[in-house]
Every structure is written in C-alpha cells, then in structure tokens.
Amino acid sequence: MVSLIALSFLTAGFAVSPNPLEVGGELVDAGDITLLQGSWVGDFTSEDWDSTLSLAYGHYSMNYVPAPFDFRGMDRRRNESNLALQFNTQKQVKNNLWLMGGAGVYDGFTNYRSVWLDEYFRQQYSDLPGVPGAENYVEADPKGVNATLGARWEYKPGTGFAQIDLSWLEDDASPGYEIDFDGLRRGRLHLHTGSVSISTENVLTPRVRSYVALRSSQTSERSTRYGADASLFVAVAEDWIMRWNAGAASENPQFEATYIGLALEHQIDHSVSWFVDGRYYDDTGEIENALLFTTAAPGLASERFGVGFRWIGDNWSSRFYLARLRTNYDPLRKDIDFFQNLYRDRDWDIVQVAISRRL
Amino acid sequence: MIFLGGCANVPVYEQGLVSKVGMTRTDSMVQGDRVNLLPQIEPGSAISGGSVAAGCSVCR
Numbered sequence: 001m002v003s004l005i006a007l008s009f010l011t012a013g014f015a016v017s018p019n020p021l022e023v024g025g026e027l028v029d030a031g032d033i034t035l036l037q038g039s040w041v042g043d044f045t046s047e048d049w050d051s052t053l054s055l056a057y058g059h060y061s062m063n064y065v066p067a068p069f070d071f072r073g074m075d076r077r078r079n080e081s082n083l084a085l086q087f088n089t090q091k092q093v094k095n096n097l098w099l100m101g102g103a104g105v106y107d108g109f110t111n112y113r114s115v116w117l118d119e120y121f122r123q124q125y126s127d128l129p130g131v132p133g134a135e136n137y138v139e140a141d142p143k144g145v146n147a148t149l150g151a152r153w154e155y156k157p158g159t160g161f162a163q164i165d166l167s168w169l170e171d172d173a174s175p176g177y178e179i180d181f182d183g184l185r186r187g188r189l190h191l192h193t194g195s196v197s198i199s200t201e202n203v204l205t206p207r208v209r210s211y212v213a214l215r216s217s218q219t220s221e222r223s224t225r226y227g228a229d230a231s232l233f234v235a236v237a238e239d240w241i242m243r244w245n246a247g248a249a250s251e252n253p254q255f256e257a258t259y260i261g262l263a264l265e266h267q268i269d270h271s272v273s274w275f276v277d278g279r280y281y282d283d284t285g286e287i288e289n290a291l292l293f294t295t296a297a298p299g300l301a302s303e304r305f306g307v308g309f310r311w312i313g314d315n316w317s318s319r320f321y322l323a324r325l326r327t328n329y330d331p332l333r334k335d336i337d338f339f340q341n342l343y344r345d346r347d348w349d350i351v352q353v354a355i356s357r358r359l
Numbered sequence: 360m361i362f363l364g365g366c367a368n369v370p371v372y373e374q375g376l377v378s379k380v381g382m383t384r385t386d387s388m389v390q391g392d393r394v395n396l397l398p399q400i401e402p403g404s405a406i407s408g409g410s411v412a413a414g415c416s417v418c419r
Contacts, residue, residue, distance in 0.1 A: 024388035028396045035396050039388070111399040152365060158371045201384060206373040210383045231384060235376035243381070243392070250401040257403020263382045263392060273381065277392065283403045310389065312380050319389045327400060348400065354388035 021047075022043075022331050024354035030346040032060040033112055051089040058082045064119045065341045073123050080115045082108025088148075094166035095156040100165070107143045114142065114174040116342045117295050120178050125184055132183025140174035154237045159203040167217075169193040176295055193219040209234040223252040238268040245279075261304075278322075279304040287329060297343055299330035306350065314358075321352040 003197045020043045028035040060083045067075025081239050086104035093099050112213035116142045118259040128134040150165035171190070176187040196219035211231040218224045236242050243263040250256050261279035268274065280303055286292035306323025325348040332340050369377075376382065385391045400403040 015396075022387060026388075026394065026396055028394075028400070033398065037396055039395075041387075048362045086379070088383075113399065156368070158374065159369050189386060203369045203374055203377050206369055207376050209382055232380045233377065233384075235379070238376070241381045247404070249405075255403070257401070259401070259404060267379075275392075276383075279402065283399045283401070286402065291417060297402065300401065304394075308392075310380065312389075317389045321392075323394070325400065350394060350396075352388065352394065356387065356389045 004290075020357070020359045022354060022356040023350070027351040028348050029351075031350045033060075033063070033346070035060055035112055043204055049089050049091050051087065054084075054086045054088075056084040056086075056267075057112075058084075058108070059115060060109065060115050062112060063118060064116060064122070066120070067338050067340050070338060073120070074293070076119060076123075078119050080109045082110060082142075086146075090152070096157070100148070100150040100152065102146075102148045104146045105144070108173060109140075109142050113297075113342065114140075117176065118174045119340075120338065122297075125177050125179065128184060131179075133179075133186075134184055135188040136184050137177065138175070138186070142172055142174045144169060144171040146170070156202075161201045163197075163199045163201075165195075165197040167193075167195045167197070167201075169195075188220055193217055193221045209233040225249060225251040225255075241265040241267070241275075243277075250284075255284060255286060257281070260308075265310075272309065274307070274309040275314075275333040277305070278305050295339060296336070297329070298336060299334060300327060302327045304350075310350070316355065316357055318355045319352070321350070323350040324348070325350055 022041045024039045026037045037056060038058040040053060041054040042142060044051045044053065053305045057080070059080045064078050084104060086102065088100065090098050090100040090104035125137045131253050146167060146169040148165055148167045150163060152161060152163040156159050171191040171193070172189060175189050178185050182343035195215060197213055197215040199211065199213035203211055213229045215227040216224050227247065227249040228244070232244040234242045246260040248258045249345035259279060259281040261277060263275055263277035265273050283299060283303045285299035302325060304323055304325040306321055310319045310320065310322030311317060327343050327348065331342045332343065337344065380390050
C-alpha cells in the first residue's frame with residue numbers, strides 16, 4: 001500500500017505543491033491496532049524541472065488474537081514498520097504541455113492486515129514437520145518498486161487540464177497459504193501491477209472547480225480493477241467552501257465499492273479556517289476462491305466524521321484534523337471464522353498533523 | 360459533462376475563489392484533506408490494486 005500511497009503523489013496532482021517543505025504525521029488507532037505514518041516532502045524547482053522528493057515511515061502495532069477454536073494460535077504483540085522513498089519530476093515541454101516521470105521504492109509490510117495474516121500463517125504453517133509442501137513456507141519480506149510516466153495538457157488556458165499516467169509496480173508480497181490433503185501451498189510471492197489513469201480538472205464557473213479521474217489496474221492473476229473518483233469544489237460564499245467527493249471501484253467477479261464524502265470549510269479570517277467532514281464507504285467484500293477457508297475480507301460499510309482547522313501563513317502553514325471512523329463488517333462466513341478478530345467491527349480514532357514551510 | 364467544463368470560459372481574474380486553499384485538489388497534507396492510511400481499512404479507496412500486498416494473494 002505504501003507504494004500506492006507514494007504513487008498517488010503523481011497520479012492525483014496537477015501541479016507541484018507550492019509548499020517547498022512539508023512534514024506530516026497520521027495516527028489511526030482502534031485500541032488493539034495502531035497505525036502510524038510520518039512523511040517528509042520536499043519540492044525542488046529549477047529553471048526547467050519541478051521535482052518532489054518524499055520519504056514516508058510507517059509503523060503498525062497490534063495485539064494478535066487468534067479465534068477461540070484455533071488450537072495452534074496464541075496471543076502475540078506484533079510490531080512492524082516500513083519505509084518508502086519516492087521521486088517525481090515534471091518538465092514543461094510546450095506552452096500547454098508537461099511531461100512527468102517518477103520512481104519509488106519501499107521496504108516493509110504495507111498494511112496492518114498483511115501483518116495480521118502473516119502472523120496467522122507463521123503460527124499455522126512455519127512448523128509442519130512431515131507435511132507435504134512444508135518447505136513452501138517462507139518468512140515474508142515485502143518490498144517493491146514503482147515507476148510512472150505521464151503527461152498533462154492544459155487544453156483550455158487556465159481552466160481546463162487533462163492528464164494521463166501510466167504506472168508500473170513490482171511487489172514482493174507477503175504470501176498467502178492454503179493447506180488441504182495435498183499439503184501446503186503458497187500464493188504468489190511476486191506481483192506485477194500495471195495501471196492507467198486519465199483525469200481532468202476544470203474551472204466550471206468563478207465558484208466551482210471539478211476533478212474527475214478514471215483508472216484501471218491489472219495485477220498478477222487477477223481481473224482488471226476499474227475505479228472512478230470525482231470531486232466538486234464549490235465556493236458557496238466568500239468565506240464558505242463545500243467539497244464533494246465520490247468514487248467507485250469494481251473488479252470481477254464480485255468486488256464492488258462505493259464512497260461519498262462532504263466537507264464544509266469556513267474561513268474565519270485571511271489565514272485561519274475550520275472544517276467538518278463526513279464520509280460513507282461500502283463494499284461487497286473481497287474476491288475469494290480459496291479451497292477451505294479464505295483471508296478475503298467480508299463486505300464492509302464504514303462512516304467517518306471529523307473536524308479540523310487550517311492555518312495558512314506567509315511562510316509557515318499547518319493543519320490539524322481529528323476524526324472517528326466506524327467500521328461494520330458483514331456477518332462472517334464459516335470459511336472466514338479464523339479471522340474473526342481481524343475482521344471485527346471497530347471504532348478508529350484518526351489524528352492528522354501537518355506543518356509546511358515556504359523557503 | 361458538467362465535470363468536463365466544455366462550455367466554461369472563466370478568465371483568470373475571476374478565479375480568485377476557485378484558487379483558494381481548500382478549493383484545489385492537492386497531495387499536500389496541509390492544503391488537502393486526504394487520510395493516507397484510509398485505504399488500508401477501506402480497500403476500495405485505493406487508487407489501484409487493492410490486495411496487491413494485502414495478504415490476499417491466496418485468494419486468487
């Protein structure tokens with residue numbers, strides 16, 4: 001996931017950030033699972049090139065608790081971290097055309113769920129003397145690289161932009177395992193992903209800006225995943241902003257996800273504003289075709305409500321955000337009962353702090 | 360079509376409101392409003408993949 005997060009520095013942005021240096025931290029905590037991410041982003045501009053270098057550190061800690069009937073499982077505190085480095089650059093090659101490129105690497109588990117599942121597989125399958133295929137178990141060592149090429153076209157001066165990005169990712173994943181009467185089998189260790197993103201941003205009126213992106217991605221041995229994301233920014237008054245965001249994702253044979261969010265921001269004076277936001281997410285659960293049981297998540301619905309403030313100064317700026325996210329999974333099926341403590345409903349507290357400095 | 364702005368022609372001097380912080384899409388944590396860790400919990404929010412390294416490779 002870190003590679004995807006890092007990749008988003010390219011795919012979502014239409015221009016290099018005006019803030020040359022930014023430091024941010026994010027904490028997402030549910031009590032038994034804590035996710036932490038810190039990031040540093042620096043912008044470097046020369047006469048011909050605008051470049052961004054970003055470094056992100058993630059840390060996951062959790063209380064692994066097996067299902068009550070898991071006689072091989074045991075409680076364990078698990079801590080993992082990861083590091084990601086990403087470089088992006090763009091160059092204006094014509095009056096209305098920019099070319100972009102980027103590359104990145106990461107090392108470490110990219111999400112808390114893969115850490116949980118890795119602990120489950122380690123407890124179940126790392127010591128199976130005499131079982132056919134026992135040698136298929138390997139210690140997970142997730143890492144990956146990515147590269148992106150893109151172009152941005154200002155098709156209407158100052159008001160209309162279109163962008164295309166082509167991305168390539170190589171992941172050494174934390175593998176999954178299955179066991180049956182034929183022995184232990186391991187899922188793929190190495191995953192290839194290619195993706196295409198087409199997006200457009202437009203100033204529709206003196207008060208309305210829009211953004212639309214369509215994406216497709218293809219990962220090893222999976223169907224193509226399609227996604228769409230749209231945002232509408234509306235200045236409902238001189239000092240009030242309304243932001244809408246909605247999106248969807250689809251992948252055969254059965255994964256569907258949708259989300260919608262709304263934020264209201266009030267500018268108290270020329271530098272300080274506060275905002276509230278809410279978001280609803282729903283999916284059908286992940287794709288599975290395992291033999292006996294599956295690690296795939298069941299269907300999920302979640303709601304998020306948050307409040308924050310933003311301060312924009314001449315040189316320094318900052319943002320603080322607090323939110324509560326409630327996740328509600330569909331009732332567990334029999335084939336997923338082993339992961340009832342991973343896929344249980346939780347209340348997540350979210351804290352974000354970011355500071356930027358214009359050099 | 361409304362998102363594509365095919366008929367829009369807003370001169371730069373009238374773009375003061377749409378250029379304010381909070382009115383533009385950005386990856387900046389200060390100026391934007393994205394929760395970077397959210398796709399871990401809501402897999403359909405990820406911009407691509409979804410279970411690329413989510414431990415779900417056994418599922419396919």
